[in-house]
Amino acid sequence: MGRRVLLIVTGGIAAYKVLELIRRGAERGLRFRCVLTRAAQEFVTPLAVASLAGEKVYSDLFSLTDEAEMGHIRLSREADLVVVAPATADMLAKMAGGLADDLASTLLLATDKPVLVAPAMNPCMWQHPATQRNVERLRGDGIRFVGPEEGDMACGETGPGRMAEPEAILAAIESLLGPGPLAGLRALVTSGPTHEPIDPVRYIANRSSGRQGHAIARALAEAGAAVTLVSGPVALPDPPGVRTVRVTTAREMLEACEAALPVDVAVCAAAVCDWRPERPAEDKLKKREGKGPPLLELTENPDILRRLAVRGEHRPRLVIGFAAETGSLLEHAREKRRRKGCDWILANDVGAGSAVFGGTRNRVLLLRDGEEPESWPEMDKQELARRLVAEIARAFGREPA
Numbered sequence: 375m376g377r378r379v380l381l382i383v384t385g386g387i388a389a390y391k392v393l394e395l396i397r398r399g400a401e402r403g404l405r406f407r408c409v410l411t412r413a414a415q416e417f418v419t420p421l422a423v424a425s426l427a428g429e430k431v432y433s434d435l436f437s438l439t440d441e442a443e444m445g446h447i448r449l450s451r452e453a454d455l456v457v458v459a460p461a462t463a464d465m466l467a468k469m470a471g472g473l474a475d476d477l478a479s480t481l482l483l484a485t486d487k488p489v490l491v492a493p494a495m496n497p498c499m500w501q502h503p504a505t506q507r508n509v510e511r512l513r514g515d516g517i518r519f520v521g522p523e524e525g526d527m528a529c530g531e532t533g534p535g536r537m538a539e540p541e542a543i544l545a546a547i548e549s550l551l552g553p554g555p556l557a558g559l560r561a562l563v564t565s566g567p568t569h570e571p572i573d574p575v576r577y578i579a580n581r582s583s584g585r586q587g588h589a590i591a592r593a594l595a596e597a598g599a600a601v602t603l604v605s606g607p608v609a610l611p612d613p614p615g616v617r618t619v620r621v622t623t624a625r626e627m628l629e630a631c632e633a634a635l636p637v638d639v640a641v642c643a644a645a646v647c648d649w650r651p652e653r654p655a656e657d658k659l660k661k662r663e664g665k666g667p668p669l670l671e672l673t674e675n676p677d678i679l680r681r682l683a684v685r686g687e688h689r690p691r692l693v694i695g696f697a698a699e700t701g702s703l704l705e706h707a708r709e710k711r712r713r714k715g716c717d718w719i720l721a722n723d724v725g726a727g728s729a730v731f732g733g734t735r736n737r738v739l740l741l742r743d744g745e746e747p748e749s750w751p752e753m754d755k756q757e758l759a760r761r762l763v764a765e766i767a768r769a770f771g772r773e774p775a
């Protein structure tokens with residue numbers, strides 16, 4: 375089973391605890407897509423939730439833009455588990471009665487996935503016969519409950535009604551989802567470009583956005599792997615649940631990669647600059663009237679992929695590289711796999727008009743030792759990342775998500 379949670383936040387003071395729930399869950403490879411009811415937004419902002427989840431938050435059933443991007447039925451389908459935390463008495467009543475008058479309740483009625491509920495309310499509301507009737511009915515419908523716990527309430531009263539702590543909710547989530555297919559494995563991913571200084575203000579770089587590498591790091595974490603992402607300068611946020619090390623140059627990237635060893639799998643998706651200026655100037659280079667432009671002497675950068683692939687000690691069991699080519703894809707990729715000593719290569723055409731570099735979609739050819747090359751259709755970089763992770767899981771004899 376996958377690790378995608380549709381988290382529905384309803385309006386109670388305990389809503390503040392969902393920020394911690396998302397943060398800690400992301401560290402364990404859970405991916406949250408969040409829906410906030412109108413009342414929930416009085417207690418926690420969509421911006422805070424979106425920042426931690428690393429994904430946009432949904433709240434409106436009749437938002438044309440949201441429906442165009444992601445219809446509400448798809449929202450309920452593209453999850454492995456639906457969690458309602460905190461769940462108010464009102465939401466429990468709606469669920470028990472099968473009401474669907476806003477996005478949250480509509481999703482709960484439309485879902486075909488298991489539902490876990492973490493109630494939070496005043497003790498009298500919890501103990502009220504109406505609420506208890508609803509809880510019984512929901513249990514009969516197969517809804518799972520975590521909490522509520524007993525204790526001091528924000529309203530000043532004491533009794534049952536406190537939302538279960540984030541750790542307890544996470545334990546309940548994990549017992550329903552099971553561990554990810556890559557649980558217990560360590561992964562290293564390189565991503566983005568490198569910047570090689572010419573002088574203190576200028577550098578050599580390339581058009582890599584880091585989108586593909588970051589998506590792979592995230593997908594590996596969602597599958598339960600402990601992931602280190604070594605990223606060159608990019609304009610992307612650090613993926614949730616991933617240990618991200620930011621570097622600038624190829625040499626720094628190599629150092630950070632070696633520090634992350636040992637790992638089970640390494641995916642080198644960074645577009646590392648092949649060369650760097652031999653002696654970057656300490657001061658900004660000046661225009662010299664009549665003398666023409668300065669000559670830059672370049673020297674070769676370390677090949678990180680090759681270094682990882684040919685190591686004697688601590689060689690990752692699976693080393694995967696990318697080959698960005700502008701022609702004769704298969705031929706170049708085969709030659710590159712041999713030369714680099716890596717196990718798999720994902721070759722993509724980055725020729726003029728392909729829009730792969732910096733874009734959101736990708737199309738690759740997967741080359742593996744002793745196997746026919748596999749051509750994957752063009753797809754979103756995140757989808758490609760998940761497909762690659764499923765292949766990695768298979769290679770390790772794990773059941774993919």
Ligand code: C5P
Pocket residue numbers: 564624642643644645646647648675676677678679680694695696697698710
């Ligand atoms: O040789 P080329 O740059 O085409 O190889 C691409 C593959 O090698 C990518 O996986 C890239 O991340 C990796 N690479 C590297 N270090 C370099 C150059 C490329 O890890 N210096």
